[in-house]
Amino acid sequence: MLTSLELCAGAGGQALGLEKAGFHHEALVEIDNHCCNTLRANRPSWNVIEDDLRVFKERAGDFAGVDVVAGGLPCPPFSVAGKQLGALDERNLFPDALDIIDAIRPKAVMIENVRGFLDAVFEDYRLHLKRQLKKLGYEVDWRLLNASDFGVSQLRPRVVIVATRKEFWPNFAWPSVAKTNPKTVGEMLHTMMASGGWLGADQWRDRASDIAPTVVGGSKKHGGPDLGPTRAKKAWASLGVNGHTLADEVPASDFVGMPRLTVPMVALLQGFPPEWKFTGRKTAAYRQVGNAFPPPVAAAVASQLKKAITVRRSLAVA
16 A cells, blocks of 8 residues: 655645545644644544644654655745745745655655745745755656646646656656536535525526635635635625625525625535535634645646556566
C-alpha cells in the first residue's frame, strides 16, 4: 500500500483526494485545533498530529519511507489579498517543508498553493524552490489547475507543485480535464435548498445556472462567515445568492428573497462529500471549508503520482 504524510492538512480536502487515489496516511500534521477536530471526527483512524510544522520537522525522520509528502502550505505569503511578502513572510513554510522532504526523501511531493505563487514578483523564489528540490534529487513542475475542470462546481484556480525522484519523472503526466462541465450551483444545491419545503427552490435552481465564483475562507485575523469581497458578493448575487452572511438553516417554506448558503452547501461546492462534517462554530467551520483544496482536484493529481511511482516499481520487478 502506498503511504503519505500530509503537512498543513487543514480540514482534509487534500487528504480525501489522496485517500481516494489509494494512499494510506501515515500522519496528518495541522496546527489549527478546529481542523484537527474535524479530521478526527470524520476519520477516527487517522493519525492526526496537532503541531506547528516548525516543531514537527525535528522528528520528521520518523516518517522516512513514506511514498508521498503532500501539503497545502499557507497561502497568505503569495496571495494577492495580502502583502505578497513571499519568502519574507513569517508564515512562509516552504523552507520547513523542504527540511521535512530532505529528512524523509519520499518518492514524490505534492504541494498546493494560491495562483499568486505564479506572479512575476515570485519568479526568483520559484526558481530557488526548484533548485533546492533538484539538489535533493527531484524533478519539479507546477501548473495552475481550475477546480471546475475536475467536476467541482466552482472555478477555484490553484497552483499545484509536483516533484518526483528523477527515476519516476518520465512516468508522470498531469491529469486530463473532465470532458463535461460541472453541475451548476442550482443543480448542485437544489436538493438542500428544497429540503425545508421552500416553495421557491425550483425557480432559484433555474436562476443559479452557472458554477460558483471562488469561495474565500479568509484567515484567522481577517474574514468571517461571508462569501468574500464586494466583487465576489456581486457574482453570488447574479446566481440568486445573498453572500453577505451564511445561514444556519435552509430556507423555510415561506421564505422570500435571495437565500443564503449554509456551511454544508459551501462544502458541496468545494467538492467535499456530503457526509463530511466540519466541527466548530459557523465562522470556524466556514473558514475550514473556504481554505480547503477541493478533494476531486487532489485525487486527480494524486492518481497521476500513484501511476508514476508504481510504474517504476513494476518495471524494476520485471
